[in-house]
Amino acid sequence: MSKNSLNKLIELDALIQKHGQKGVRLLHLFKLLKIKVIEMIEKEYPTILIDEETLNKICIQNAQRIIKRGKENLTEDDIKEIILKIMK
């Protein structure tokens, strides 16, 4: 196993031990938003320089807003409702 993946395993373990289900959800949602934003910018606005700091900040804020309103067992309709409330 490479050093990078070992570091990642250690960090992920620490996150799960400390913050549980909420931590893993937030991490995955943050990464999903970040990937989608980068994909859209590269496709539709290729001349824009991607600033990682700004990107991280906005993605984590939006991910937190979604996680805060969510309950433990979420359905697709629950997620739709949460997002519609956030977008108002």
Added chain:
Amino acid sequence: MSKFRTGRRKDGRTYRYPVGPSRGRRIGKKVVGYKPKTPLQPPTLSRKMKESFVRGVIKSILSQTFFFKEINSTFTVADSIYTNWTLIKELYKNYEKEGFIGVVKSDVVQNAVSSIQTNIIWGVIKKYIPESYQTDSYNTILTITDKVTDEEIKYVEKFLK
């Protein structure tokens, strides 16, 4: 104004040649030094992105209907990883000690083509994912879980305190 200069030489021969920016010299029948005009390419300006721009992009992503399903499969994968973390961690440690054989022995991992991380996680959580979410969940592991970096994990942890 005429585009040509005309006249008569001392020896009586007439001349006629174009005036204006040099487009080459004629030597006999051949024109030398001629460079065709090429249209100038406008310079591409790179702009630094602003916060308001990123917020707008996220808003348009969140408003896409299929995105609700992606978020749902992301949560399904995250919850399954959390629930089975002890087993996933154990398989990672086996891989560290014995290589791929240590992981294959567990009967959980079968696919040798994907990365070891994808293999381990998918092998463990697959049975907990509903049939209709299997493809999306596998893609979630490939694109998100596999690609998340340790710096990103540390960054997210700051917001959980």
